[in-house]
Amino acid sequence: MHICILGATGLVGQETFALCRRAFPSADYTLLASRGREAEIAGEPRRVEAASILDGPDAPRGDLAFVALDDEHSKRYVPRLLELGYRVVDKSNTYRMDPNVVLGVAGVNDDLVTDDVRLVANPNCTTIPVTLALGPLDAAFGLGGFAAATYQAISGAGQATLDAFLAGSGEAYEAPSLLDEGLDPKGYVANVVPHNGKTDASGFSSEERKLMFESRKILRRPELATSAQCCRVPVAVGHYVQLWATFARPVDPGVAGDVLAKAPFVRFVEGPEGDGLSPLAAVRDRDRALVGRLRHDPRDPSGRTLCLTVVADNLRLGAATNAVRLASRWAPSSDPDLAVFGAP
Template identity: 35%
Template sequence: MKKSTFHVAVVGATGAVGQQILHLLAERNFPLASLKCLASSRSAGKTVMFKGEPITVEEATPESFEGVDIALFSAGGSVSKILAPEAVKRGAVVIDNTNAFRMNPDVPLVVPEINMDIIGDKPGIIANPNCSTIQMVVALKPLYDKYGISRIIVSTYQAVSGAGSQAIEELLDQSRAVLEGREPECNILPVGKLDKHYQIAFNAIPQIDVFQDNGFTLEEMKMVNETKKIMGDPNIAVTSTCVRIPVIYGHSESVYVELKEEFELDEVYRLLNDAPGVTVIDSPEEQKYPLATDAAGKLDVFVGRIRRDLNHSRGLNMWIVSDNLLKGAAWNAVQIAEHFVQR
């Protein structure tokens, strides 16, 4: 029998993404029978607001998922690895925002505008891709379907909110310190668990996540590997450079793509304008293009600065911007949950 309401758990409810998930569930009147807000033992006992009412945060344990239909995880990969399988054992569908299961061949890696059809009847765990990957593939999928893609070169300019609430506070504190002539404290970026930290205020840090043996960071390799999996094409050549910049919300990306077939710019504009979840803002004569400040708080992926490459007839350059906490995380997860409910 099809359910009309669902028991939902949000794991990591006190974090930046968890807060956005709660906001979206409320805003979109998700059909809730009950809502559990879960987090680590450090956050247990705190309250979060949902539809104007306080909800007490509980410690996330395996037993927390008894009777839960849908569990939305955004509490870090180590938590997901332990608790997501426990939630599935107890009958929940898990939508996981971490890197824990994305490259598992048995776990669907889903962007609703692209590949919702790969979710089976009993999905167990569904992985949410990396924020920077999501916005790029949403913009590129219509071009891939029409022309094919042989190569992608992407440079990202990523907001500090992608590193969590503490990184936001660090940016604000450092900015105040620099403007007041004080030495800024550096404790979070580029990676909190590493020994060396750098100032992000008035700076750009060319490291997001830890370095791998090949010289790329884990964030960069996420974009490479996840793009191939989502597109279902291991032959796309993808290379990425990921940079943290002093913006609070909204990742920006400079993307160069080589298509397999010749294209007309008018057709590219038409494809992007018709693509679900994409808004084109591109009027050079009026200086109109996507900005992180405009994308913040919005659900779409914004595309502009669309132009043919000067040296390659099938090369295309574009600028892609999206709110990393929304389409890059919470909104993508809630879209998947809504799809599960509807079917």
């Protein structure tokens, strides 16, 4: 099997390469980025080629392609990869809401990734863990809607932003001060800021709209009432989400916990305290959504609304792991943790 990874030098591309080595150990690889060079990819010295080689007549053909590029470059290269015979998992926003493209979450709707499907879109990094938690609860109790508040890590913005954040944090904490007068009030270092890119006339940012609209498509509930407020917090990796979910009937938190304890790719954390529900816990359990703090919302005396918390590694479960698990529908994975059929 020949696998092509576009954006192989980036945060998500490197994680994807590392997971592919486990899932498809006998595959060979074409690794592509903005320009050709020798580079260390997930700890391995590898040759990287310029993605523009795909435009030429000698472009490498192959079986499976993972695209971890921004929207503009996905738009440029995905059609070419399909033309070259690859099955493609694209991690950008480009194809997610296209009604002709499957938006897949392994363990929730991966049944849609059938043999005749050639392109699958990988959802946003908060949508994946949120739907892993809400999907099984929806099946058990009938989800009517949800509101979300997200606290998202800086690595969600890519390698360059993460590097600047880590360097800036090192400098800031070398000379700590109570009010951090020297730091940028709009910056990420030692701060919490709205995730407000591409806010449209609705008043919601593109990140908020992704969580609201993608969840409806994945859960196959176009009418689902959804609302989201997203911000960035000064954390390197790991997104934290607070949810208020309303169901068709009253839900006992204990029974909901039993459902989540059996849910695919979820680690249910018992107890309302949520001990161990944190981004740092998520990066020690990179391929599962940590879900807990289940309790009734006191605003809803009918008992139909639950409060819960979901945390996940945005680079792995929120991106690379889901992509490789979806691809295991087309090509069997040697690693049961990276196969949809390995789900409990």
